[in-house]
Amino acid sequence: MIVLAATPIGDTGDAPPRLVELLGRADLIAAEDTRRLRALAGRLGVTLTSKVISYHEHNESERAQVLVAAAQEGATVLVVSDAGMPGVSDPGFRVVRAAADADVRVTAVPGPSAVLTAIALSGLASDRFTFEGFVARKPGERARALAALAAEPRTMVFFESPHRIADTLAAMAVAFGGDRAAAVCRELTKTYEQVRRGPLTELAEWATEGVRGEITVVVAGATPSVSEPADHVAEVLKRIEAGERLKEAATAVAAEHGVSRRELYEAALRAR
Numbered sequence: 183m184i185v186l187a188a189t190p191i192g193d194t195g196d197a198p199p200r201l202v203e204l205l206g207r208a209d210l211i212a213a214e215d216t217r218r219l220r221a222l223a224g225r226l227g228v229t230l231t232s233k234v235i236s237y238h239e240h241n242e243s244e245r246a247q248v249l250v251a252a253a254q255e256g257a258t259v260l261v262v263s264d265a266g267m268p269g270v271s272d273p274g275f276r277v278v279r280a281a282a283d284a285d286v287r288v289t290a291v292p293g294p295s296a297v298l299t300a301i302a303l304s305g306l307a308s309d310r311f312t313f314e315g316f317v318a319r320k321p322g323e324r325a326r327a328l329a330a331l332a333a334e335p336r337t338m339v340f341f342e343s344p345h346r347i348a349d350t351l352a353a354m355a356v357a358f359g360g361d362r363a364a365a366v367c368r369e370l371t372k373t374y375e376q377v378r379r380g381p382l383t384e385l386a387e388w389a390t391e392g393v394r395g396e397i398t399v400v401v402a403g404a405t406p407s408v409s410e411p412a413d414h415v416a417e418v419l420k421r422i423e424a425g426e427r428l429k430e431a432a433t434a435v436a437a438e439h440g441v442s443r444r445e446l447y448e449a450a451l452r453a454r
Contacts, residue, residue, distance in 0.1 A: 184249060184259045184281050186274055188267040188293030192371035194225045198293040202226050209257035212237035212249055214264045214273060229429075237273055238263060246277040253286045265396075266295050271315045273342060274278075296370055296398045297339050303377045304337075304365035304400035311337040317350050324350065328357035335403040342397045351386035354401060358382060363402040369395035409439050411446040417452040428454070 185204060190196045205228045213219035216234050223230050237245045250423050261268050268274030268292070281288045300303070301308045314331070317340055318324040332340060342350050347366070354364070360383030367377045374395065379383060382401070390411060421431035432450055435447050436443035 183289060183411075184253050184261060184277060184286040185289055185291060186268045186278070187291035188262050189222060189262050189265055189294065190371070191265040191296050191299065192369065192375070193220070196294045196371060196384045197222075197226055200291045201293065204258070204260050205230065207258070208232050208260035210235070210249070211260045211262065212245065212277075213236050214230070214260050214268075218264050219262060232236075237277075239273055242273045242276050246280040249277050250280045250284050250286055251386070253281065254284060255376050266297075267293070270295065270297060270313070272450060293452065296341070296367075296396070299370050300336065300339060300365070300400050301366040303367055303370075305379055306337050306363060306365060306400055306402050308337065308380050310335075310403075311339060313339045316341045316343075317346075317353075319346065324353050325357065328353055329361050332357050333345070333404050335406055337403050338401045339372055340399040340401070342399055344392075344397060347393050347397055347399075348386060348389035350399070351389050354399075355382035355386050358401065358404070360386075365400045367392065367398045367400065368393060370398065371377035409441055411441045412449050414439050414441065414446060415450050415453050418446060419453060422450075422454070 187201045187204060188198060189201065200371050202424060205223055205226065209232055211219065211230070211232055211234045214237060219234065220230060224236065231400055234246065244333050251262065253259050262273060263272035266272065269278065297313050301311055312334065318327050361381045364382050365377055365379045366385055366389070369375045372395070378388060417433045418428070418435050421435070423430055428450060429447065432447040433443050436446045
């Protein structure tokens with residue numbers, strides 16, 4: 183079978199016991215960075231005796247077939263990323279897809295996650311959230327991507343690098359509004375862990391002084407706008423001019439915008 187295993191995002195003590203066990207007995211280990219894996223194994227007191235191969239974004243498609251073939255031959259294949267769970271902004275999903283197509287069993291060793299840790303520490307709503315990964319590097323692409331998320335009602339989680347965080351926070355302040363609540367979480371579970379909370383404008387200004395380490399940004403979702411029936415009378419009248427009956431037009435527009443059909447019908451009737 184193939185096992186996706188979470189690795190520590192900072193503190194080595196967070197390593198799941200099953201990860202330690204599998205590092206010592208897996209037949210084949212696929213690591214995003216083989217040197218970092220060997221260093222982690224050393225800190226965990228594990229001697230790697232199995233074959234270790236690289237599995238990263240540049241060879242993911244090719245190596246996925248190799249890993250599935252090994253599992254089909256009876257091997258226990260362990261897949262790990264540099265930090266956190268494979269497949270979450272790291273290589274992993276292609277091997278799962280290939281394994282599913284080949285009817286090879288896939289399981290996971292849950293553990294540390296920067297996304298969930300940041301959400302928990304942010305102080306923002308955690309009942310519904312969306313993970314957006316890294317923001318586009320080019321200013322134009324970044325602005326367009328953030329603009330598309332401006333009305334997203336769920337809490338949003340992003341990854342970002344230290345040398346781009348100030349520009350990204352400034353772009354978020356423009357796209358989402360400077361008073362939108364957010365949290366910048368850096369070096370999670372490490373010695374110099376820091377969570378800075380506040381409105382985006384304030385965080386963007388703070389970041390200009392320089393922010394070091396691995397960074398996760400959590401941004402509050404948009405507050406849903408409250409729509410009134412009177413706001414949509416013009417739309418109903420336009421549909422009537424196009425040939426629809428008042429009742430049908432009011433019903434359709436009310437359903438689309440989530441307002442009272444009766445109140446919209448009466449408002450359109452008066453306006454008419």
